[in-house]
Amino acid sequence: MAGYLATKQPFKIILSGLVGGLVGNAVLGALFSSPPIKSVLYDPVLQSQIFRDVTPQRNIPVSVVGLVVLSVIHSWFFAILRPAIPGTTALRKGLFWGFAIWAIYWLFQEWFIYHTLLREPVTLCALELSILLVGSLVEGVIISFILRPHEPGR
DSSP: HHHHHHHHHHHHHHHHHHHHHHHHHHHHHHTTTTTHHHHTTTTTTTTHHHHHHHGGGEEEEEEHHHHHHHHHHHHHHHHGGGGGOOOOSHHHHHHHHHHHHHHIIHHHIIIIIIITTTTOHHHHHHHHHHHHHHHHHHHHHHHHHHHOOOTTTT
């Protein structure tokens, strides 16, 4: 079944990745750009100077496009691994998958880029990771619901 979904339904895989990526990133954008979060992350008393110098120079549209394309890859992996993902419902599988995305991608990025290179304090990395977990869970659930098997009679 996993092979069937991954090879016979590429449109569904692409759609779930695009929708999951767009909505997940919209959630992240809304949270990260909110005044309370932004004021903490850019507080000169709390945040490193290099972080405050470098991060405003990011090209957000290019970053978002890259993350949405990455979400299509997340969707493709989900389609392949779906039978082995814990959970009996689309919601549970999606929550697990969102957590897996967070643990594999965002945790690594926060440590090696933001903490190690940009010298962001661990407490602020933890704040960012909690926000990133929310976006990842949204992405995982959307991918799971779009790729759930069709059940006759529904």
